[in-house]
Amino acid sequence: MQKSKIKEIIKQGEGIRIEFKECKTKLSKDVFETVCSFLNRFGGEILLGVKDNGNIIGVDKACAEQIKKDFATTVNNIQKLNPTVYLTAEEFLLNRKIIFYVNVPESSQVHRCNGRIFDRNEDGDFDITDNSSLVISLYIRKQATYSENKIYPFVKISDLRKDLIKRARKLAVNQKPGHPWAEMDDFELLKSAHLYQKDFQSGKKGLTLAAILLFGKDEVILSALPHLRTDAILRRENLDRYDDRDDIRTNLIESYDRIMAFVEKHLPDKFYIEKDQRISLRNHLFREVAGNILIHREYSNPFPAKFVIEQSRVYTENSNKPHGHGLINPANFIPFPKNPVIAKVFKEIGRADELGSGVRKLFKYSKIYSGAEPKLLEEDIFKIIVPLTPQVTAQATAQVTAQATMQAKWTKIIVEFCKTPRDREEIQKFIKITHREYFRKEILNPLLEQGLLHPTIPDKLTSPKQKYYSLK
Structure with a gap:
């Protein structure tokens, strides 16, 4: 995000997707009501340190760090915001005053703040908890917008792979000792991850498409989505066909493993020192690419995802519901969640980071790995192109x-x-x-x-x- 963009937001003024909060010495209570309403509506942008009329008053320098910490802690506190989200407050200096910018994406879930449901219109945030028709309409809209929320009432927990759920639990605990999944049984874990939902239009309850894609047995996955396929291809010598190929038609967790195994088989690694620690540039770079193919794909579209390694580039293609068109610029890129439930599970098990950070890391590690920037094209078919050049640091x-x-x-x-x-x-x-x-x-x-x-x-x-x- 650039300062010029912040100035444009202030000039535009408050509206259905923009909110200003003073928060000079501490976070106001209604900040999280706005976060909740943005999540439930179309997403939005919040500026802390700005009056309702657009005047920049700034956040006290002595309080800035604590405000930033309190914000990150609260949006991850299930007692305050349920389901929790991963948001950060980005600091800027305008007119020698500190302000914070927060981008809140639209969510595929219905969120509550302090147990209440908030929605958004041009006039602000509204508590709709006691208006059953508005609440039902909100649930219906969320389920219709995100295909990952489609409910399969006849799919049982026995149709999922217990070993995959056990592995996800283990990975989550390895990432964060004391993770709540450690003490949950399989069904509690699925409900906690919002993989078991209720359809407020039909009254049916059940496991969702996201649950099937993450943990389903192969026959269940292919019954729900017969077209599901990720094609990993090496094409260096035989340009008409391929030199090697992995036709991947399985759950998302093992699909990720197979894409990364394909990468490790055919691309050289370059270890690198970052913050006094050794990291694998190749794995850090293509972890973001693999995650993008699986997390941000539109699964209702039969277009097969592709991961292709060529002599001078790696490129990917996957079906997409675009929220913009053209090349993505990380300087002013506003992330939009395509499958937030799947994304959150991937984050819990250490296969993805918070929304938006993947694009920044992709640009960062591509420059170091190959000496050139990647290209990300947002269209009906989302494309990533990572150049492969001999230039490295x-x-x-x-x-x-x-x-x-x-x-x-x-x-x-x-x-x-x-x-x-x-x-x-x-x-x-x-x-x-x-x-x-x-x-x-x-x-x-x-x-x-x-x-x-x-x-x-x-x-x-x-x-x-x-x-x-x-x-x-």
């Missing part, structure tokens, strides 16, 4: 061999060390890694996901008595 080139060797060395050492069960601290001390969060995300979690290490207490992953072992 000198740092990435110099580090690739040494860091790849170190990663392989750690894996071998840890697997051998854990033939006798060891706790996390013992492993960290043994390989001389002091940063706990880095060890958990970059070393321990991958070893668990690959099945090279196993927890001694699999039903309580956060137990203080937890240890890890490798098979002898």
Whole structure:
């Protein structure tokens, strides 16, 4: 977001998609009512530090950091906003005064603030909780707009794969120890993730298309969506057909795994130092690409998604409900959720970040990986083009061999060390890694996901008595 865009918003004034809040020293209570109404209507933009008439008063410098923290904490507090959302307040300096910009996307869910349902019109935010006709209309509109919310009343929980739900629970806990999914049974988890809903038009309840796509057995998925397909293709030598191909027709979690496996098979990796930690540029870059194909796709459209690796580029295509047309510019890009329920599950299991950050990361890592910017084209068919050039940073080139060797060395050492069960601290001390969060995300979690290490207490992953072992 650029300052010029902020000025345009102020000039335009308040309306159905724009709201100003003073919030000079703290967040006003009605900020979250506006967030709720924007989520329930068409989305919108909020400026903190601006009067109703557009005068910039600014947020007190001494209070700015706390206001930013309080906002992020509150929108993630299910007691305040249900379902919760992932929003951030972006800081700007205008006329030497601090203001915060918040982009609130339209949601596929009906949200409540303090247990009340708010909707939006030109005059502001309105509590419609006690107006049953308006509430029912809101639910019907949400279900009609987002195909992921389509209810399949005859699909039972037995039609889903218990091993996938168990894996999602494990991944969520690995991402965030103490995650509420850890204590939920399978049905509670599905309801918590809004994968079980009620159709307020017909009165039917059931699992949704999102639930089927994420956790369904293959035969159930293909019954609901016979056209579902993601085509991963390598086309370098045989330009008329392909050199390698993976025809992917399965759940979204394993579809992601297979796209990333295809990437790892056919694209070189370049390890890179970021904030004193080693990362894989390839995986960081194409994680965003793979996520985009699966999360932001319009599944009611039979157009098959494509992931194609060529000599000089990687490009993707997937069906889309466009909210704009043309090339996306990350400087003024306003993200719009295509499948918010699916996106939230992917975020919980560490396969995606908050809305909008993926585009920024895609541009960032593409420049480092290939030396050029990607192109994102918003049309009925959404396209991503990542150029493949020999240009990379000198740092990435110099580090690739040494860091790849170190990663392989750690894996071998840890697997051998854990033939006798060891706790996390013992492993960290043994390989001389002091940063706990880095060890958990970059070393321990991958070893668990690959099945090279196993927890001694699999039903309580956060137990203080937890240890890890490798098979002898």
